[in-house]
Amino acid sequence: xxxxxxxxxxxxxxxxxxxxxDAEVVQVGITDYAQGELGDVVYVDLPxxxxxxxxxxxxxxxxxxxxVSELFCPLPGEVTEINEALEADPSLVNKDPYGDGWxxxxxxxxxxxxxxxxxxxDYQQHIGE
Numbered sequence: 753x754x755x756x757x758x759x760x761x762x763x764x765x766x767x768x769x770x771x772x773x774d775a776e777v778v779q780v781g782i783t784d785y786a787q788g789e790l791g792d793v794v795y796v797d798l799p800x801x802x803x804x805x806x807x808x809x810x811x812x813x814x815x816x817x818x819x820v821s822e823l824f825c826p827l828p829g830e831v832t833e834i835n836e837a838l839e840a841d842p843s844l845v846n847k848d849p850y851g852d853g854w855x856x857x858x859x860x861x862x863x864x865x866x867x868x869x870x871x872x873x874d875y876q877q878h879i880g881e
Contacts, residue, residue: 753881754785757850761866762875765808765824768850769869772857777832781854782814782823782845785879790816793845798834798855805829807868811856814845823855827865833857 756762761769766786770779787793795815805811805825812823835854838844845853870878 754783754788754879755850756784756872756876756881758872760850760872761826761869762872762878763808763824763826763869764878766879767824767826769826769866770850770854775863776859777857778827778829778860779854780826780856780858781849783875784849785881787846787849787853790814790821791818792816793842796838796842796845796855798838799831801831801834803831805831805858807865815842825858826869827858827860829858829860831856832859 762783766783768781768783772779793814793816797813799811806828807825809825810822811825814821814823834856837852847853
């Protein structure tokens with residue numbers, strides 16, 4: 753059974769959004785379920801800091817032994833930071849998707865946009881667990 757922290761917000765495409773100490777910035781990554789489905793992650797292609805994305809725009813790709821998948825931006829915003837540790841060790845996504853395996857930090861326009869995402873209970877239902 754996948755880990756689904758109740759304090760996060762989710763997309764149907766298996767990204768999560770985690771609040772940070774900065775009210776305008778959120779952390780984005782893929783869920784434990786998603787990394788489990790992908791298998792061993794071997795490469796993550798992330799955008800440049802300063803890149804701007806609309807809701808559900810593709811912001812990068814993740815490559816695993818089994819497949820290459822697109823990464824979707826859960827909220828409109830601007831990338832303020834990327835997880836450079838993934839360049840040297842992409843397996844962090846498998847080991848700790850909600851911690852060291854995060855992908856980007858995103859400056860969002862409004863916390864109200866979080867209402868467009870799934871709460872943990874709905875995401876759990878979505879993946880059938």
